[in-house]
Amino acid sequence: MDKVKNTEQLKALQSALRKDAEEAASRKVIIKVAMATCSIASGAKPVLDFFTEEMPRQPLEFIIKSTGCTGFCHSEPTVEVTLPGKDPVMFGHVDVKKATEIVNDYIKGGKPVAGTVEVSRS
Amino acid sequence: MKAQQLKIALRNCGVIDPEDIQDYIANEGYLALASCLSGPREAVIETIKKSGLRGRGGAGFSTGTKWEFAAKPESDKKYVVCNADEGDPGAFMDRAVLEGDPHSVLEAMAICGYAIGADEGYIYIRAEYPLAIKRLHIAIAQAEEAGLLGENVMNTGFNFKIKLKYGAGAFVCGEETALIKSMEGNRGEPVSKPPFPATKGYRGKPTNVNNVETFANVAAIINRGADWFSSIGTEKSKGTKVFALAGKVKKVGLVEVPMGTTLRELVYDIGGGILGDKQFQAVQTGGPSGGCLTVKHLDTPIDYESLVAAGSMMGSGGMIVMDEDDCMVAVAQFYLDFTVEESCGKCVPCREGNKALYSILNKITHGHGTMQDLDRLKELSAVIKGASLCALGQTAPNPVLSTINNFYDDYVQHVVDKKCRAKKCRALIQYRVVEENCIGCGACKRACPADAITGEIKQKHFIDQEKCIKCGACHQKCKFSAIAID
Amino acid sequence: MTCSVNQQMINEKIVEICSEFKNDPDELIAILHKAQGHFGFLPSEVQQAVADQLHIPVSKVFGVVTFYSYFTMEPKGKYPISICMGTACYVKGAEKVLHEFESKLKIKNGQTTTDGRFSLNTLRCIGACGLAPVVMIGEKVYGGVKPEDAGKIISEYPA
Numbered sequence: 007m008d009k010v011k012n013t014e015q016l017k018a019l020q021s022a023l024r025k026d027a028e029e030a031a032s033r034k035v036i037i038k039v040a041m042a043t044c045s046i047a048s049g050a051k052p053v054l055d056f057f058t059e060e061m062p063r064q065p066l067e068f069i070i071k072s073t074g075c076t077g078f079c080h081s082e083p084t085v086e087v088t089l090p091g092k093d094p095v096m097f098g099h100v101d102v103k104k105a106t107e108i109v110n111d112y113i114k115g116g117k118p119v120a121g122t123v124e125v126s127r128s
Numbered sequence: 129m130k131a132q133q134l135k136i137a138l139r140n141c142g143v144i145d146p147e148d149i150q151d152y153i154a155n156e157g158y159l160a161l162a163s164c165l166s167g168p169r170e171a172v173i174e175t176i177k178k179s180g181l182r183g184r185g186g187a188g189f190s191t192g193t194k195w196e197f198a199a200k201p202e203s204d205k206k207y208v209v210c211n212a213d214e215g216d217p218g219a220f221m222d223r224a225v226l227e228g229d230p231h232s233v234l235e236a237m238a239i240c241g242y243a244i245g246a247d248e249g250y251i252y253i254r255a256e257y258p259l260a261i262k263r264l265h266i267a268i269a270q271a272e273e274a275g276l277l278g279e280n281v282m283n284t285g286f287n288f289k290i291k292l293k294y295g296a297g298a299f300v301c302g303e304e305t306a307l308i309k310s311m312e313g314n315r316g317e318p319v320s321k322p323p324f325p326a327t328k329g330y331r332g333k334p335t336n337v338n339n340v341e342t343f344a345n346v347a348a349i350i351n352r353g354a355d356w357f358s359s360i361g362t363e364k365s366k367g368t369k370v371f372a373l374a375g376k377v378k379k380v381g382l383v384e385v386p387m388g389t390t391l392r393e394l395v396y397d398i399g400g401g402i403l404g405d406k407q408f409q410a411v412q413t414g415g416p417s418g419g420c421l422t423v424k425h426l427d428t429p430i431d432y433e434s435l436v437a438a439g440s441m442m443g444s445g446g447m448i449v450m451d452e453d454d455c456m457v458a459v460a461q462f463y464l465d466f467t468v469e470e471s472c473g474k475c476v477p478c479r480e481g482n483k484a485l486y487s488i489l490n491k492i493t494h495g496h497g498t499m500q501d502l503d504r505l506k507e508l509s510a511v512i513k514g515a516s517l518c519a520l521g522q523t524a525p526n527p528v529l530s531t532i533n534n535f536y537d538d539y540v541q542h543v544v545d546k547k548c549r550a551k552k553c554r555a556l557i558q559y560r561v562v563e564e565n566c567i568g569c570g571a572c573k574r575a576c577p578a579d580a581i582t583g584e585i586k587q588k589h590f591i592d593q594e595k596c597i598k599c600g601a602c603h604q605k606c607k608f609s610a611i612a613i614d
Numbered sequence: 615m616t617c618s619v620n621q622q623m624i625n626e627k628i629v630e631i632c633s634e635f636k637n638d639p640d641e642l643i644a645i646l647h648k649a650q651g652h653f654g655f656l657p658s659e660v661q662q663a664v665a666d667q668l669h670i671p672v673s674k675v676f677g678v679v680t681f682y683s684y685f686t687m688e689p690k691g692k693y694p695i696s697i698c699m700g701t702a703c704y705v706k707g708a709e710k711v712l713h714e715f716e717s718k719l720k721i722k723n724g725q726t727t728t729d730g731r732f733s734l735n736t737l738r739c740i741g742a743c744g745l746a747p748v749v750m751i752g753e754k755v756y757g758g759v760k761p762e763d764a765g766k767i768i769s770e771y772p773a
Binding site: 454 | 639640641642644646647677678681682683684685700701702703704705706717737738739740741746753
């Protein structure tokens with residue numbers, strides 16, 4: 007990334023990145039895999055690897071991101087999936103088997119998969 | 129209506145990729161720094177003071193006032209230090225911020241540097257956090273590459289470099305003077321204050337030390353305004369607090385709630401209640417420096433003053449939930465065991481006093497305590513609190529005082545009846561075969577490492593109390609509820 | 615276990631490590647971390663070399679090594695096992711997990727197996743309290759560990 011030369015440039019960069027993100031969210035599936043210490047200890051790495059290998063094989067556009075702690079240590083590994091135009095859904099206790107269901111049933115089929123985590127935020 | 133979380137310090141955790149600075153920038157990253165650099169330093173300090181932000185490491189001192197103290201002295205060199213030594217057992221708030229949103233800390237340190245006149249910052253981080261260390265290194269490199277840290281930040285002429293310093297497993301280094309000693313390559317032994325680090329800190333220069341979570345609030349305050357922040361929370365405790373909810377609660381995890389949320393809301397609404405729907409007994413806040421809050425405190429609003437009035441303290445945010453199966457006398461002993469090991473040894477009240485406290489508690493949990501011992505615990509605690517050099521010693525007796533005040537009957541039962549209500553203190557319990565339930569399967573006999581169980585197959589079994597080492601293996605193995613603990 | 619590395623090799627390595635930190639005595643802790651990472655432990659020969667290179671008394675180096683629980687003057691095992699004894703792990707039964715590891719490895723807390731494969735220590739909170747009880751082997755974190763998991767975990771680490 008080039009050096010930011012001043013505040014205006016920083017604001018312009020922020021604006022451009024936000025616009026890209028909004029545009030991407032309107033047509034891409036966004037998959038966020040929590041990769042904090044608790045997540046990794048619970049087995050999040052194989053889940054991240056699975057999505058990284060599996061999603062390119064699917065006929066849809068996607069973004070995979072690793073994030074930090076979601077705070078849901080009781081349900082790690084957690085994966086948040088946002089389908090275009092829909093609210094994010096947080097899945098808990100995700101292993102490769104459940105990740106496969108998430109891809110086949112929820113992402114491709116729009117059908118619910120059991121074991122979501124309630125996210126209540128104001 | 130159920131209590132809700134409000135994420136300020138944790139605003140980006142679980143949302144952005146901590147290893148991609150562009151993700152941080154897309155979420156208002158470094159805008160606060162840019163805004164500060166375009167105005168006078170004093171305005172930054174005024175904003176932080178006006179917001180009411182107080183130190184989130186446990187002491188709760190006004191952050192803006194602390195920055196003002198460090199800004200005052202004329203000096204050729206000043207330092208900003210981030211205390212990332214999070215040593216309270218049961219606390220992982222800072223780890224989450226450092227692993228999930230490291231740039232929020234870097235940006236805030238740079239803002240602080242500008243405000244007080246420092247061009248160098250250090251993050252003192254415990255060695256037990258390798259992932260946080262890795263992500264901080266990546267974040268610092270990315271920020272320097274982007275001209276947002278280092279020389280001539282955003283062409284303003286402001287320089288600010290950040291480096292890491294590592295802890296090596298010493299809880300006392302969470303105390304700011306001990307931390308500074310450790311940064312200088314010494315044993316982490318605290319020194320008396322005054323002088324405070326703001327006048328004489330790292331390498332003898334004015335130094336501002338703040339906790340990770342304190343810093344994590346700064347950019348949000350600058351971006352959204354002091355009035356916004358001070359509209360959240362209570363009269364004297366503004367904003368939110370991150371808590372690490374752990375122990376016997378259904379939804380163990382990290383939560384951030386407005387100050388003033390009650391303990392009941394935290395444990396039941398957000399935490400989902402007690403594991404196995406058992407009885408709530410206590411919540412330990414403030415780690416080894418804090419105390420237990422009990423059933424009668426469930427409707428206490430969580431803020432700095434209320435927790436102290438209830439016999440505990442905010443601490444860094446660790447909140448361990450205990451149920452009916454926990455022995456509060458054993459918990460006090462557990463904390464003293466920790467404090468004795470972690471005491472730096474410099475001052476007699478802490479070094480010898482806490483050892484004596486531990487020794488008395490050990491006597492009590494092993495069935496040799498007396499009523500005089502309970503008086504001795506209180507007397508000793510008062511002396512240690514009054515005479516110790518630093519906060520480690522001064523707060524070490526808190527778990528003892530808090531449990532003796534709230535669970536006096538349990539202490540009396542230990543010393544008079546030689547019994548442990550929670551059946552946790554090994555010396556005070558006995559394992560016994562419940563004959564009417566025993567089918568003679570032999571599982572307990574096979575599990576016993578001390579050959580203390582006798583009995584033939586399909587015959588009632590028997591535990592020899594002389595040989596029994598009270599490991600509980602038989603109780604774990606028995607599927608017929610035929611082993612009782614008395 | 616005798617240290618088979620000779621003093622010259624120690625000195626060369628210590629010169630290299632210290633110069634990375636510009637021979638700054640303030641960086642003693644970072645230097646000792648690196649030295650322990652290389653040698654596995656910090657015997658008196660290593661401490662003397664550090665003291666000489668930084669021009670500080672060896673008593674100061676010894677004082678720092680013995681103060682901080684991360685540093686050890688005894689060799690650790692190839693696979694150092696750390697059982698977290700933080701409050702959250704304690705209330706979830708960490709003591710029983712520790713006893714099971716002691717029993718399976720036939721060593722006590724603070725000791726190393728005779729073949730040098732495993733050493734056993736307790737740690738005070740690594741901040742993974744959501745997964746209590748927690749065990750660390752090297753940098754790998756195991757969560758929700760029950761006493762009966764000890765055998766399976768140990769078998770993941772070959773001789």
